[in-house]
Amino acid sequence: MRTLFHMPLDPASRVVRVVLAEKGLPAETIEKRPWEDDGALATVNPALSVPVLMDEPPTGGSIHISPAMAIVEFLEEAYPDPALFPTTSAARAETRRLCAWFLQKLDRDVIDLLVRERIDKRLMRRGQPDYDLLKAGNDALAWHMDYFSWLLDQRPWFAGEKFTVADIAGGAFISTIDYVDAVPWDKFPIVKEWYARMKSRPSMRPILRDRIEGLPPPRHFDDPDF
Amino acid sequence: MRTLFHMPLDPASRVVRVVLAEKGLPAETIEKRPWEDDGALATVNPALSVPVLMDEPPTGGSIHISPAMAIVEFLEEAYPDPALFPTTSAARAETRRLCAWFLQKLDRDVIDLLVRERIDKRLMRRGQPDYDLLKAGNDALAWHMDYFSWLLDQRPWFAGEKFTVADIAGGAFISTIDYVDAVPWDKFPIVKEWYARMKSRPSMRPILRDRIEGLPPPRHFDDPDF
Numbered sequence: 220m221r222t223l224f225h226m227p228l229d230p231a232s233r234v235v236r237v238v239l240a241e242k243g244l245p246a247e248t249i250e251k252r253p254w255e256d257d258g259a260l261a262t263v264n265p266a267l268s269v270p271v272l273m274d275e276p277p278t279g280g281s282i283h284i285s286p287a288m289a290i291v292e293f294l295e296e297a298y299p300d301p302a303l304f305p306t307t308s309a310a311r312a313e314t315r316r317l318c319a320w321f322l323q324k325l326d327r328d329v330i331d332l333l334v335r336e337r338i339d340k341r342l343m344r345r346g347q348p349d350y351d352l353l354k355a356g357n358d359a360l361a362w363h364m365d366y367f368s369w370l371l372d373q374r375p376w377f378a379g380e381k382f383t384v385a386d387i388a389g390g391a392f393i394s395t396i397d398y399v400d401a402v403p404w405d406k407f408p409i410v411k412e413w414y415a416r417m418k419s420r421p422s423m424r425p426i427l428r429d430r431i432e433g434l435p436p437p438r439h440f441d442d443p444d445f
Numbered sequence: 446m447r448t449l450f451h452m453p454l455d456p457a458s459r460v461v462r463v464v465l466a467e468k469g470l471p472a473e474t475i476e477k478r479p480w481e482d483d484g485a486l487a488t489v490n491p492a493l494s495v496p497v498l499m500d501e502p503p504t505g506g507s508i509h510i511s512p513a514m515a516i517v518e519f520l521e522e523a524y525p526d527p528a529l530f531p532t533t534s535a536a537r538a539e540t541r542r543l544c545a546w547f548l549q550k551l552d553r554d555v556i557d558l559l560v561r562e563r564i565d566k567r568l569m570r571r572g573q574p575d576y577d578l579l580k581a582g583n584d585a586l587a588w589h590m591d592y593f594s595w596l597l598d599q600r601p602w603f604a605g606e607k608f609t610v611a612d613i614a615g616g617a618f619i620s621t622i623d624y625v626d627a628v629p630w631d632k633f634p635i636v637k638e639w640y641a642r643m644k645s646r647p648s649m650r651p652i653l654r655d656r657i658e659g660l661p662p663p664r665h666f667d668d669p670d671f
Contacts, residue, residue: 278535292541293541315519
């Protein structure tokens with residue numbers, strides 16, 4: 220059985236869940252918090268991070284894969300239909316550039332400060348979020364949203380004319396910022412229109428149903444007309 | 446003309462330089478320090494980081510690509526011979542897992558503290574390295590080197606039986622730690638033997654000739670018999 224170690228509001232885990240759903244690949248999802256690991260996570264990923272995918276690919280064998288981008292590349296190679304990468308070198312490079320933008324840059328500039336400072340700190344019972352970090356995260360988010368607006372003003376989807384895994388990465392990451400109600404949507408109508416399209420995809424529904432106990436999302440969170 | 450924006454002792458830039466050399470692809474290398482950018486770097490990479498590759502692939506067009514792993518994937522697709530990735534799904538996934546280990550985890554745990562704290566701080570004229578950060582970086586390095594020893598005790602190369610881009614990533618990153626003379630080689634003979642093989646490769650020679658003014662490497666730095 221295909222199995223994914225994940226955390227519900229971990230953006231990189233959400234990228235993999237949406238990719239699996241877009242490709243119609245069922246997987247058992249098991250929540251693993253790295254800071255409460257009993258050894259199960261460390262055994263399959265010494266980096267002690269989620270997501271980790273355990274799979275038995277059509278070509279045989281049994282493997283465990285991390286981190287998120289290695290899982291995404293594996294899924295595209297092992298289960299190419301439907302394709303989530305474009306076909307030309309240039310468009311594939313642009314797709315990977317944007318995936319790295321979300322998975323690394325937005326993660327460090329914004330997710331650490333705005334999302335993990337609220338959600339992970341709560342799960343770890345480590346007190347209230349630090350106001351200065353939230354403020355810095357909000358400032359960084361405004362810069363990122365400006366850049367996303369500029370990109371999506373020129374293209375219907377993040378990497379170009381077609382829906383790709385770059386949109387999945389964007390949807391998975393931005394949805395965690397929206398969960399903590401930190402996206403000033405009224406200021407970014409172009410990104411909002413793209414995100415409404417993303418929210419309408421059946422592959423996004425499960426990640427929009429995630430809830431953290433004691434920390435509910437805003438009412439518009441899972442509504443495509445927001 | 447193929448052009449690479451890079452910094453000589455930036456480990457991710459070094460990964461790309463070695464991949465280009467292994468594939469026999471000439472490129473003009475231009476040093477770009479993000480903190481001194483005159484706009485040339487921001488224009489091709491709004492993330493304002495190196496490396497950035499500007500290329501005209503055989504399939505036509507002109508593109509600029511970042512970050513390092515997107516460049517590596519592009520080069521493997523556009524110039525497949527010689528292959529630097531293995532052929533099976535499992536081995537490709539393991540190769541990408543280890544590339545991410547170096548490019549993200551080692552980078553954050555060790556390179557930031559041990560290498561950038563010395564080299565980038567010097568280039569930025571921001572004073573002496575912080576002793577506590579160096580100490581934390583040394584502790585983290587010991588843990589990583591233990592893990593590398595465990596891996597290389599089971600396999601001749603990082604991702605398995607064959608030389609891959611995971612070895613290039615390892616060589617490029619570890620060489621910057623060795624530049625600041627922070628690797629206690631005597632404690633890690635298995636990794637040392639692998640690194641001696643890496644240093645003997647012609648593709649590694651140019652990156653072992655890099656020098657930072659006023660911060661010379663240890664004498665053994667470019668010697669394969671060290």
